[in-house]
Amino acid sequence: MSAEPGPGPAPxxxxxxxxxxxxxxxxxxxxxxxxxxxMALHGKA
Incomplete structure (x- = not known):
């Protein structure tokens, strides 16, 4: 990743x-x- 020439704000x-x-x-x-x-509680109850 460091090899990629980034302007700065990219990362x-x-x-x-x-x-x-x-x-x-x-x-x-x-x-x-x-x-x-x-849902489980309502289904069981």
Whole structure:
């Protein structure tokens, strides 16, 4: 990666994009888990 001639802000943008993707995935995973738990509880009850 260091071999690639980058202007500078390129790596920063990539890090920001990765961070946003990570946060979105975590939030979505938590929401899905909560929905799954609710469905399971309602189904059992």
């Amino acid at each position: 920063i943008d990539v890090d920001a994009l990765l961070g946003r993707a990570r946060g979105g995935r975590l939030r979505r995973a938590v929401a899905v888990a909560r929905l799954a738990l609710r």
